[in-house]
Amino acid sequence: MERLAASYRLDYDVRARDYVSGGEVSSALRAILKQLSLPPDLVRRCCVACYEAEMNIIIHSFGGHMSIEIFPDRLEMIAQDSGPGIEDLQKAMQEGYSTASEEAREMGFGAGMGLPNIKANTDYFDIQTGKEGTTLTMKVLFLKKEGE
Amino acid sequence: MYYHSVTLDEEKCRGCTNCIKRCPAEAIRVRGGKARIIDELCIDCGECIRACPNHAKIAITDSWDLMDRFQYRIALPAPSLYGQFKNPDINRILTALLQIGFDDVFEVALGADIISHLTREEINRGDLKKPVISSSCPAVVRLVEIRFPSLLGNVLDLCTPMEASAMLAKDAAQKKTGLKREDIGVFFISPCGAKVTSVRRPIGVENSEVDGVFSLTSVYEKIASKVNHIEHPLPLSKASMVGVAWARSGGEAAGTMLENSIYVDGIQNVIKVLEEIELGKMEDLDFLEAMACVGGCVGGPLTVENNFVAQQRIKRLSERMQRESFVDKMTEQELVDEDKPDLERLRWSRSLERSNAMELSDDIGKALSMMQQIDEVLKTLPGLDCGSCGAPTCKTLAEDIVKGLATEYDCVFILKNKINDLAQELNNLAGKTPPVMGQERRKEL
Known part of the structure; x- marks a missing residue:
């Protein structure tokens, strides 16, 4: 068998307002990460960040894409959507602030914890947003020793 | 290697694929025409026992002869035993146990009363990771060890009612008879194989105090004809409605008296809920009761009666019983009194271990x-x-x-x-x- 580079990719399209499938990407990611010898807390952090990013696309965007690449020492995740962008980024980063629709809130989403949760669970977090869409770039490092 | 109660009866296995498809742990492969269980992955939930059309998957329990090794023998009936009888009368059932070779009985429902009491105490102290996950179903605890290691810290670090009952029954018998601890045999009457495994491979304690496990089915066969003919049932029943209700799903959660608790039964449903908890979606929940079997312990693979019927019987039975358990009635002073059970001993002395069975490689x-x-x-x-x-x-x-x-x-x-x-x-x-x-x-x- 040919020699393969030691990284593993996951690519998923995420549809807007598809609350029912919400969590599919993070479930798939979790299944993958459990096959690696990673501390449980790291797995949890990766999955929480992934889940929140996935739900953001479902709740707020017109649809998007998540690509995840796992390396021996880190996880890189890009969540890209096609609009409408985040109006007030500073506010969006505050816990409890949400612009989720009535529909999303009725489903139990929109607690305003999405972006703060992602920031808290990743080692690198970047957000680019404009009317044409939002791109989140996230990294979780595996080697850094951390308790919580 | 690991001990498992759930095993294959090679002669009966025809190598069909019913069990491999139903195993929630994906722990079975058919090789050489026989359905082999992968030890590292099996959680003893018993789904394969239910799925096998040839009855080739079985839960091994102990042989009745084991009783002969002990001078004083105590039966520990799981409360699910009561649900096997029409219009159950607990005193009659317990008295019948004394007619088939046991010298004494200790209701596991009483152990459940105590564990309910301790659970409330633990949760009210408020320093536990939420939601607290019940540790009473050994199959669920194994599932967490293998598939949900990040939730190990959420599992309640208290003995099962079975283990609590075994400890307390031995203490009491030692005092009563003056015999040495090793001469007293404690036998759990079990609705499932997972409990058998948890005696051989204890959870949270170094060694189990249970000396043997008999299947609820085998005990039912021995006492079924006796129960209705007992003229003078002894007043042996001491447990409250809380302890008895543990036999069916929802009973343990109700016993915590917490408004913000849920119960889930059926191993696939348990997996779904644990997945959500792992994503941090249920942090506002205080307590999760999780049972591998549909209906709770009365749905165990070693029971006789239809689990829905048994659930209803337990429900009606417990509604007629006293609400407060003896531990709840005890005063603070009595609880620390030497003559009363040492409740601290019922906390785990050993933490759970994460399994690496799911890992492809350590590199x-x-x-x-x-x-x-x-x-x-x-x-x-x-x-x-x-x-x-x-x-x-x-x-x-x-x-x-x-x-x-x-x-x-x-x-x-x-x-x-x-x-x-x-x-x-x-x-x-x-x-x-x-x-x-x-x-x-x-x-x-």
């Missing part, structure tokens, strides 16, 4: 390239999840192939295609003739 780089290979192999498989290869899904076969535990020709479709290709090739070759015999080459010349 992350190697595991990542194995995952790539698994994806490559999976693309070549038909995706029917037919089970003919002996693995439950094409995905598991792909994993087994990459781990070196199976070959691609274990797949009947790949094998058939290969034979087809070979046949074509043979046919092509058969049509070829050496130039000295052939006609067409001459024309070309």
Whole structure:
């Protein structure tokens, strides 16, 4: 068998307002990460960040894409959507602030914890947003020793 | 190797694929016409026992002869035993146990009363990771160890009612009889194999105080005809409605008296809820009761009665009983009194261990390239999840192939295609003739 580079990719399209499938990407990611010898807390952090990013696309965007690449020492995740962008980024980063629709809130989403949760669970977090869409770039490092 | 109560009866196994498809842990493969259980992955939930049409999957319990080794024998009936009888009368059932060779009984429902009390105390102290996950179902605890290691810290660090009852029953018997601890035998009457395994491979304690486990079915057979003919039932029943209600799903959660608790039963449902908890979606929940069997313990694979009927009986029975358990009635002073049970001993002395059974390799780089290979192999498989290869899904076969535990020709479709290709090739070759015999080459010349 040919020699393969030691990284593993996951690519998923995420549809807007598809609350029912919400969590599919993070479930798939979790299944993958459990096959690696990673501390449980790291797995949890990766999955929480992934889940929140996935739900953001479902709740707020017109649809998007998540690509995840796992390396021996880190996880890189890009969540890209096609609009409408985040109006007030500073506010969006505050816990409890949400612009989720009535529909999303009725489903139990929109607690305003999405972006703060992602920031808290990743080692690198970047957000680019404009009317044409939002791109989140996230990294979780595996080697850094951390308790919580 | 690991001990498991749930095992294969080789003679009865016909190598069909019913159990491999139903196993929630994907822990069974058919090899050499027999459904082998992978020890590292099995959680003793008993789904395979229910799925097997040939009764080849069984839960091993102890032989009745084990009783002979002890001078004083105590029966520990799980409260699910009560649900097996029509209009159950607990005193009659317990008295009947004294007629089949036991010298004493200690209701596990009483142990459940105590554990309920301690659970409330623990949760009210407020320093536990939420939601607190019940540790009473050993199959669920094993599931967490294998599939949800990040939730190990959420599991309530208290003994099961069975273990609590065994400890307290031995203490009491020692005092009563003056015998040595090792001469007193404590026998749990179990609705499932997971409890048997948890005696051999204890959870949270170094050694189990339970000396043997008999199946609820076998005990039912021995006492069923006696129960209704007991003229003077002894007043043995001491447990409250809380302890008895543990026999059915929802009973333990109700016993915590917490408004913000839920119960989930059936191993697949438990997996779904644990997945959500792992994503941090249920942090506002205080307590989760999780039972591997539908209906709770009365739905265990070693029970006799239909679990829905038994649930209803337990419900009605417990509603007629006293609300407060003896521990609840005890005053603070009494609880620390020497003569009363030492409740601190019922906390775990050992923490849970994370299992690495799901890991492909301890080297992350190697595991990542194995995952790539698994994806490559999976693309070549038909995706029917037919089970003919002996693995439950094409995905598991792909994993087994990459781990070196199976070959691609274990797949009947790949094998058939290969034979087809070979046949074509043979046919092509058969049509070829050496130039000295052939006609067409001459024309070309």
